[in-house]
Amino acid sequence: MSAHSWIAVDWGTTHLRAFAMDGRSVVAQFSSDRGMGTLSASEFENALLDVIGPWLDRPTPVLACGMVGSRQGWVEARYLPVPCKPLSESFTEAPTKDTRLRVWIVPGLSQASPPDVMRGEETQIAGFLSLNPGWDGVICLPGSHTKWAHISAGEVISFQTVMTGEMLAALSGSTVLRHSMAPTGWDEKVFLDTLDQTRSRPETLATQLFRTRATDLLHGLDPVAARSRIIGALIGAELAATRPYWLGQPIAVIGATEPSRGYLAGLRAQGAAPIEADGDAMTRAGLSVAHSKLMETA
Amino acid sequence: MSAHSWIAVDWGTTHLRAFAMDGRSVVAQFSSDRGMGTLSASEFENALLDVIGPWLDRPTPVLACGMVGSRQGWVEARYLPVPCKPLSESFTEAPTKDTRLRVWIVPGLSQASPPDVMRGEETQIAGFLSLNPGWDGVICLPGSHTKWAHISAGEVISFQTVMTGEMLAALSGSTVLRHSMAPTGWDEKVFLDTLDQTRSRPETLATQLFRTRATDLLHGLDPVAARSRIIGALIGAELAATRPYWLGQPIAVIGATEPSRGYLAGLRAQGAAPIEADGDAMTRAGLSVAHSKLMETA
Numbered sequence: 001m002s003a004h005s006w007i008a009v010d011w012g013t014t015h016l017r018a019f020a021m022d023g024r025s026v027v028a029q030f031s032s033d034r035g036m037g038t039l040s041a042s043e044f045e046n047a048l049l050d051v052i053g054p055w056l057d058r059p060t061p062v063l064a065c066g067m068v069g070s071r072q073g074w075v076e077a078r079y080l081p082v083p084c085k086p087l088s089e090s091f092t093e094a095p096t097k098d099t100r101l102r103v104w105i106v107p108g109l110s111q112a113s114p115p116d117v118m119r120g121e122e123t124q125i126a127g128f129l130s131l132n133p134g135w136d137g138v139i140c141l142p143g144s145h146t147k148w149a150h151i152s153a154g155e156v157i158s159f160q161t162v163m164t165g166e167m168l169a170a171l172s173g174s175t176v177l178r179h180s181m182a183p184t185g186w187d188e189k190v191f192l193d194t195l196d197q198t199r200s201r202p203e204t205l206a207t208q209l210f211r212t213r214a215t216d217l218l219h220g221l222d223p224v225a226a227r228s229r230i231i232g233a234l235i236g237a238e239l240a241a242t243r244p245y246w247l248g249q250p251i252a253v254i255g256a257t258e259p260s261r262g263y264l265a266g267l268r269a270q271g272a273a274p275i276e277a278d279g280d281a282m283t284r285a286g287l288s289v290a291h292s293k294l295m296e297t298a
Numbered sequence: 299m300s301a302h303s304w305i306a307v308d309w310g311t312t313h314l315r316a317f318a319m320d321g322r323s324v325v326a327q328f329s330s331d332r333g334m335g336t337l338s339a340s341e342f343e344n345a346l347l348d349v350i351g352p353w354l355d356r357p358t359p360v361l362a363c364g365m366v367g368s369r370q371g372w373v374e375a376r377y378l379p380v381p382c383k384p385l386s387e388s389f390t391e392a393p394t395k396d397t398r399l400r401v402w403i404v405p406g407l408s409q410a411s412p413p414d415v416m417r418g419e420e421t422q423i424a425g426f427l428s429l430n431p432g433w434d435g436v437i438c439l440p441g442s443h444t445k446w447a448h449i450s451a452g453e454v455i456s457f458q459t460v461m462t463g464e465m466l467a468a469l470s471g472s473t474v475l476r477h478s479m480a481p482t483g484w485d486e487k488v489f490l491d492t493l494d495q496t497r498s499r500p501e502t503l504a505t506q507l508f509r510t511r512a513t514d515l516l517h518g519l520d521p522v523a524a525r526s527r528i529i530g531a532l533i534g535a536e537l538a539a540t541r542p543y544w545l546g547q548p549i550a551v552i553g554a555t556e557p558s559r560g561y562l563a564g565l566r567a568q569g570a571a572p573i574e575a576d577g578d579a580m581t582r583a584g585l586s587v588a589h590s591k592l593m594e595t596a
Contacts, residue, residue, distance in 0.1 A: 071515075079516075110516055111512075114505070114509055115515075115517065116508070116512045117515055117516065145508060161505070161509075162505055162508065163473065163474075163504075163508045164504070167468075167469075167473070167507075169472070169473075170465075170468035170469060170471075170472050170473050171465075171468060173468075173472060174467070174471065174472055175461065175464045175465070175467075175468050176443075176464065177461075202500045202501035202503075203500035203538035203539040203541075204539060205500075205535070205539075206460045206461075206500075206536050206538075207412070207459070209460075209461050209465075210414070210443055210459040210460065210461045211412055211413055211459075214409075214415045215413040217413075217415055218377075218408055218410070218413050218415065219413065237501060237503070237504050238504050240501035241503075241504040241505050242504075242505075243501075
């Protein structure tokens with residue numbers, strides 16, 4: 001059918017995105033909601049074949065990243081300990097029955113002290129560094145588990161994870177705050193005002209949360225403003241926690257528009273000048289790096 | 299049947315507890331899981347009759363506190379603005395069909411700035427003050443929404459709410475931390491170690507949470523230790539936020555054993571000497587105060 005020579009797969013907890021690739025170019029793409037979290041180990045091959053089957057007119061190498069390589073995934077891929085170059089070795093081949101399939105999962109990164117892990121973001125970092133060779137600084141990857149990685153000479157020196165996205169989902173999904181918060185929407189002034197409070201006094205996060213609910217009960221509060229306030233309080237506390245990372249450093253924010261927006265606005269309000277890169281594009285660029293490496297060693 | 303003269307009802311979001319009272323003494327008690335959160339406005343009377351019906355051999359006054367008086371409750375009871383004596387006025391009568399029933403709901407407390415509200419804890423505070431006349435200091439009421447109230451000359455001067463309990467429930471119920479945390483259990487050393495970190499550097503709460511998960515993934519972590527660590531991180535951040543309240547003050551912790559334990563241990567580790575009081579007993583003492591007031595004005 002198409003001119004593709006390999007397949008890139010971004011396989012997280014809640015989604016599966018596959019791209020038929022010709023070198024670094026996308027020829028076709030398809031996605032499904034059969035994320036790692038919905039599958040047992042024996043179901044991964046069929047879930048993948050359902051998506052990429054039409055592209056398998058011949059044996060085609062597949063490079064995958066994300067939670068597919070976790071202990072609850074298809075096969076557990078290694079963590080490379082930092083400091084190291086991301087994706088620099090040790091792809092793990094997943095067990096397959098279909099002879100047209102060979103699937104390699106790239107390694108995540110681990111840090112011994114303080115303990116931390118990542119799976120998926122290392123591929124975006126590798127992609128960003130392949131497109132911006134020689135770039136040194138701090139990369140912020142907003143998401144359920146936002147990662148902050150210190151980059152020097154092409155290596156991840158250290159990183160840390162803040163569960164801001166998952167905390168927001170938990171607060172807006174299963175606490176009393178859900179009655180006051182809109183599911184979407186953005187009020188940047190409210191966001192920045194609240195961010196400034198928890199950034200300068202992070203201990204106030206604890207009191208800001210219920211205060212948002214009480215303000216709504218006593219005076220009424222626009223649900224979009226309430227949402228912007230909660231996100232501002234969380235990201236403000238995160239910027240306080242990660243200040244030793246980003247202060248005075250070149251900063252790149254890699255991600256989708258929605259989770260990145262608050263980080264970009266917040267960092268800019270603190271006098272930083274972050275550059276932006278699209279998360280999906282960086283994932284594909286990173287898997288392209290992995291594919292090239294695989295071809296070299298094959 | 300019994301010698302009771304009135305009925306005390308503690309009616310929260312998730313539970314309903316009723317006590318047949320003779321003056322300040324409990325003659326009989328019964329509880330159900332038909333909390334405010336499970337009922338629409340028209341269902342409260344029958345839910346109450348299911349529990350206290352057997353006690354209604356004659357018309358009997360019922361004094362109730364808690365979320366039964368919220369906007370989503372039986373009838374919305376007032377908030378008294380602080381500073382004020384809790385339960386000092388304005389009981390709200392709930393609409394009833396059964397002529398044996400007269401139900402009064404006590405008022406909550408509100409604070410204009412910073413905005414805050416409470417419903418239920420004001421009754422425990424009133425009960426504690428009736429049993430400890432002249433006591434001045436700070437009362438901590440641990441729970442889903444922990445309250446800190448500054449008491450002077452029998453009045454609540456100000457208060458603030460921290461959603462530590464609900465945050466713990468959200469983190470342990472619907473985030474990746476649930477894979478690493480035991481549902482119960484206690485390791486006080488781990489708790490105090492983590493508490494000390496977020497108490498002195500509250501911004502590190504953001505990084506402590508995922509670090510607990512990563513420690514488990516990389517090195518293995520006892521699920522009880524993980525739970526104690528998360529609770530320590532949350533209460534440590536709360537003690538940092540509320541330090542202007544409790545530092546150098548007499549402190550009373552009012553609540554059930556489980557949520558109070560961490561607050562007592564944490565405050566003691568900070569050099570404070572909190573006294574303890576049982577939450578249910580304080581609720582009944584507070585409703586007794588309300589009943590006496592009602593009798594005076596009747």
